[in-house]
Amino acid sequence: MPGKDEHEPVPIRTALSRADGIDLDIIELLFFAYRDFTSDPDQILAADGFGRAHHRVLHFVNRMPGLTVAELLDVLKITKQSLARVLKQLIDTGHIVQLPGPKDRRQRELYPTQRGRALALALARPQSRRIDAALKETGRDKRDVIEGFLKAMVNPDLRAQIDNLPGRPGTLGSDDG
Amino acid sequence: MPGKDEHEPVPIRTALSRADGIDLDIIELLFFAYRDFTSDPDQILAADGFGRAHHRVLHFVNRMPGLTVAELLDVLKITKQSLARVLKQLIDTGHIVQLPGPKDRRQRELYPTQRGRALALALARPQSRRIDAALKETGRDKRDVIEGFLKAMVNPDLRAQIDNLPGRPGTLGSDDG
DNA sequence: AAAATATGTCAGCCTTGTTGACATATATCG
DNA sequence: CGATATATGTCAACAAGGCTGACATATTTT
Numbered sequence: 001m002p003g004k005d006e007h008e009p010v011p012i013r014t015a016l017s018r019a020d021g022i023d024l025d026i027i028e029l030l031f032f033a034y035r036d037f038t039s040d041p042d043q044i045l046a047a048d049g050f051g052r053a054h055h056r057v058l059h060f061v062n063r064m065p066g067l068t069v070a071e072l073l074d075v076l077k078i079t080k081q082s083l084a085r086v087l088k089q090l091i092d093t094g095h096i097v098q099l100p101g102p103k104d105r106r107q108r109e110l111y112p113t114q115r116g117r118a119l120a121l122a123l124a125r126p127q128s129r130r131i132d133a134a135l136k137e138t139g140r141d142k143r144d145v146i147e148g149f150l151k152a153m154v155n156p157d158l159r160a161q162i163d164n165l166p167g168r169p170g171t172l173g174s175d176d177g
Numbered sequence: 178m179p180g181k182d183e184h185e186p187v188p189i190r191t192a193l194s195r196a197d198g199i200d201l202d203i204i205e206l207l208f209f210a211y212r213d214f215t216s217d218p219d220q221i222l223a224a225d226g227f228g229r230a231h232h233r234v235l236h237f238v239n240r241m242p243g244l245t246v247a248e249l250l251d252v253l254k255i256t257k258q259s260l261a262r263v264l265k266q267l268i269d270t271g272h273i274v275q276l277p278g279p280k281d282r283r284q285r286e287l288y289p290t291q292r293g294r295a296l297a298l299a300l301a302r303p304q305s306r307r308i309d310a311a312l313k314e315t316g317r318d319k320r321d322v323i324e325g326f327l328k329a330m331v332n333p334d335l336r337a338q339i340d341n342l343p344g345r346p347g348t349l350g351s352d353d354g
Numbered sequence: 355a356a357a358a359t360a361t362g363t364c365a366g367c368c369t370t371g372t373t374g375a376c377a378t379a380t381a382t383c384g
Numbered sequence: 385c386g387a388t389a390t391a392t393g394t395c396a397a398c399a400a401g402g403c404t405g406a407c408a409t410a411t412t413t414t
Contacts, residue, residue, distance in 0.1 A: 011274050011288030015343040016239040016297060023305040024240070024344075029327035031233075032339055034211045036332045053401055056208075062193040063201070069361065082402055084362065097188050106360040106411045111188030120193060128200040134329035138322060145319045146326050150206035152311035155213045162209055166192040167201075230370060246392065259371055261393065283380045283391040358413070368403070375395085382389070 040126035048093070048119070053086045055123055058112070061096055062120040063165055066109045068101065075161060095119055217303035225270070225296070230263045232300055235289070238273055239297040240342055243286045245278065252338060272296055 018024055041055055048054075060075050061067065067075075073083055087110075090096040095116035101107030112120065135143060151159065162168065195201055218232055225231075237252050238244065244252075250260055264287075267273040272293035278284030289297065312320060328336065339345065 009271050009274050009290035009292070011242070011276060012239075012291065012294050013242050013288065015242055016289075016294065016301075017344045019344075020298060021305075022298065022301045023308045024301070024342075025324060026308045026327070027301060027304050028240075028339060028342065029324060029331075030211065030214060032335065033327040033330035034207065036335065037207060037330055039332075051400060062189075063205075065188070065190050065192055070359095078401085079403065080361075081363080081404080085401075088362095094186050097186050099188060101360090104360080104412070106409095108361065111190065112193075113186035114189065115186070117189050117193065121197060121199065124193075124199045124201070124204060127204050128198075130330060131200045131203045134326050137329040138326045142319075142322045142326070145315060145322050147202060147206060149311050149315045149319070149323050150203070150210040152314040153210035153214055153307060154206075155216075158209065158213065162205060165201075165205065167194045167196075228369060247390095255370085256372065257392075258373085258394080262370080265393095278391090281381070281391080283378095285392065356414080359411080361409085361411105363408080364406085366404085368401105370400090370402100372399070373397085377394080378392085380390080380392100383387080384385100 037127060037130060040130060041123040044119075044123055044126075050089070051086075053082075054090060057083070057086055057090060058095060058116060058120050058123070061110045062112045062117060065111045066099075068107045068109060070107075072110060090116065214304060214307060217307060218300040221296075221300055221303075227266070228263075230259070231267060234260065234263055234267060235272060235293060235297050235300070238287045239289045239294060242288045243276075245284045245286060247284075249287060267293065 016022070016024065038052065042052065045051060045055055056076055057072065060072060064071070064075075069080070069083070069087075073080060076083065087096065091098065093115075094113055097111050097113055098108040099111065101109055135146070138146070151162065154162065193199070193201065215229065219229065222228060222232055233253055234249065237249060241248070241252075246257070246260070246264075250257060253260065264273065268275065270292075271290055274288050274290055275285040276288065278286055312323070315323070328339065331339065
């Protein structure tokens with residue numbers, strides 16, 4: 001019997017459990033929590049023919065209006081070609097506009113339109129409500145604990161991306177107006 | 178100029194902020210935390226030519242050995258055809274084996290092999306370490322708060338899926354042996 | 355003027371989701 | 385027993401959203 005050998009693989013009947021030294025509880029909670037967390041906007045997006053990729057672009061353009069294509073690529077960690085597809089759709093549908101960079105006119109600064117802002121808010125609202133409900137259940141005084149934990153889950157070298165968002169401790173104040 | 182009208186969309190220059198009544202902080206923290214949380218196993222999976230879909234299948238087969246294809250589909254919420262592709266690969270590579278159901282021989286009970294168990298553990302380990310490090314930073318006594326929050330983020334009707342996993346409060350004890 | 359940079363775009367590939375249709379083995383119903 | 389229902393497998397086609405490589409264009413820098 002060449003190629004199959006005699007070691008037919010033996011099925012393991014015991015469940016992987018916490019006894020294996022793995023924090024399965026939180027691993028699974030993160031999986032389920034995130035799945036449902038993203039399900040809210042997914043439905044709204046589908047109505048416009050958009051997907052999660054559009055959501056991410058729209059969110060960060062709303063959070064950092066005027067950021068360039070290169071800066072957006074850095075936040076999203078995707079390629080120019082991947083971005084191009086969804087960005088084009090968001091521009092064609094009037095959710096985002098591009099303006100030539102005032103200093104470097106090769107750059108394209110990205111801004112949300114009123115429609116883009118409205119959609120971003122519509123997408124964020126159910127997520128915010130879900131968070132609020134969960135926080136209420138947990139105890140609102142525990143907010144700092146939750147934030148601390150989530151931030152500690154992020155790669156240290158990428159935490160700067162969070163801190164540089166507007167309205168954060170240690171914000172640079174990108175609007176000089 | 179038909180089709181373009183005169184209302185060229187006006188760029189919004191102010192950043193979406195917490196003043197808009199949205200919990201942007203936790204929304205973004207969840208995004209970044211989950212992104213990095215999943216990046217750990219992604220690298221290991223790539224070495225075997227697997228993706229995140231394989232991870233999910235492997236995880237739940239390890240957590241609920243002997244579950245049927247239909248049960249797995251219910252947990253993953255994907256179609257039979259989507260599952261078939263990745264499941265076939267996991268079987269062909271000796272990570273998972275199928276046994277005909279003892280009562281209903283149309284069913285296929287899914288079990289991990291030693292190799293499948295090892296890979297599941299290898300994938301879970303860095304995630305567990307990341308959680309542990311974050312928990313250490315936050316304070317291990319806050320563990321219940323974190324778990325409570327994450328569970329509260331899950332759709333109420335889907336929390337049963339969590340509670341039915343082995344080693345959970347209110348476990349049914351699926352092994353009757 | 356030449357080289358580097360920022361962006362856009364074309365073409366093609368991969369993974370992982372989808373639907374629809376159909377085959378097979380087994381169980382159940384009448 | 386025969387018909388029907390069920391559990392699973394599989395084929396074909398399609399879509400979203402990642403990827404790479406190559407090349408065009410505008411603009412800035414050298």
